[in-house]
Amino acid sequence: MPHLPDFEAWAIFAKVAERGSFSVAAEDLGLSKTTVSKAITRLEQRMRTTLLHRTTRRLSLTENGRLALERAARILADGAAVEAEVFETAALPRGHIKLASSVLFGLEILTPILPDFMARYPDIEIDLHLTDEPIDMVGDAFDLALRVGPFVDSSLRISRLASFRRPAVAAPAYLERMGRPQHPRELVGHQAIIYSHIGLGNHWRFTRDDGEEECEVVVAGRYHVNNSGAAVPALLAGLGIALQPEFFIWRELQEGRLEEVFPGWNTDPGPLYIVSPPGHGNPARVRALIAFLRDYFATQPWAHGVEV
Structure with a gap:
């Protein structure tokens, strides 16, 4: 069975190539310069080739080093992303949420239940804005908005939270x-x-x-x-x-x-949407609020088609 790739050494190689210095890369990674140097040597011995030209003044990539750099940089980036995602998921949600809602829905539904959410997550702060006017999610730095009725903006992330009747x-x-x-x-x-x-x-x-x-x-x-x-x-x-x-x-x-x-x-049902800015994902604090809202609406007699 072949040995596992030396992921640590490849990540160190990517950082050295990025910084152009063993000592600066070591500082970025929180390692000693000796550890960084040994990792590169270990990698070159394993590959039976030279990846970096070393002189007293500068480092430069060999042809084989240049060919390996893109995937090595991806190993470093993917490892950092995995750790950040797991850390955020495991950590208690904390931080500031800027939240928008229509006035009526906010007064009738949100304001009575938000104290329960804040009691559950004491490290989360909420800045609630009630308005029936259009908002600029990105320009005004909103993390989340709840919108009742038709909503069309292809630049934002929109998901239907629930529907309600209008008898x-x-x-x-x-x-x-x-x-x-x-x-x-x-x-x-x-x-x-x-x-x-x-x-x-x-x-x-x-x-x-x-x-x-x-x-x-x-x-x-x-x-x-x-x-x-x-x-x-x-x-x-x-x-x-x-x-x-x-x-x-x-x-x-x-x-x-x-x-x-x-x-x-x-009559035509009224939709209730969750709206958030464009991007790859919501931070833990926002995901916690979305989960709280979905759980709440799933128990309400007026909410239909709740996505849980």
């Missing part, structure tokens, strides 16, 4: 007063609470659970809002019907303060 809901008092529509087409004549920040926010599209029928209705109403959180008091007061993210009103549905108007129909 049509209303207060029982409204439905008793105005009547319960049996089909989405019967929304005509009802008061709708309309989102003014969404293009065609008064065009509501429904698909029956069995997929056999689709329906788009143009609704009207006296109350327009640019944030779904602003619609909740109006809904509870019986002002009308609205399409609401389920993560925001699931408690009201469970407690009967709101009712789903068309339980046999669905």
Whole structure:
């Protein structure tokens, strides 16, 4: 059976060639100059060739040394990368996370659960930014963002974390007063609470659970809002019907303060995305937060299709 390659000696050779000096390479590697010199000698004896020309003033690569350098440098780089990755994985996550979220999702979902995450990881700091405006992930040095709704930016790393329903809901008092529509087409004549920040926010599209029928209705109403959180008091007061993210009103549905108007129909689901800057991987602190969020959403009644 052939002997294993002398990986240590090849890595030392790569560092010597890079630095052009035995003593400087030894300092970089935390070794003695004698150890570095012996490793090169050992390698040349094993290969039965000269890899470095040595003079009192300088080192230079021989032809065989030049041919070997690229792969030797790769051995050094790959070894350093393996150690860094294992060290980061084994180490307790620590450091600073700059996190962005939409305002409503951040207030309703993130801010109540982040203290649990920080208690679990006492060496992690979080800088949370809540905004509904576009952000520059790279320019503003964000580590992670959670975005609700369509998101397209091919320069970033994007993965779907979960989906949520957007049922049509209303207060029982409204439905008793105005009547319960049996089909989405019967929304005509009802008061709708309309989102003014969404293009065609008064065009509501429904698909029956069995997929056999689709329906788009143009609704009207006296109350327009640019944030779904602003619609909740109006809904509870019986002002009308609205399409609401389920993560925001699931408690009201469970407690009967709101009712789903068309339980046999669905609207387009809302996606929840994890967004991070381009690169080869997230640091341990960010991976810890992503894992924490996935575990949390996997237990929530409003989260569907969670990737765990």
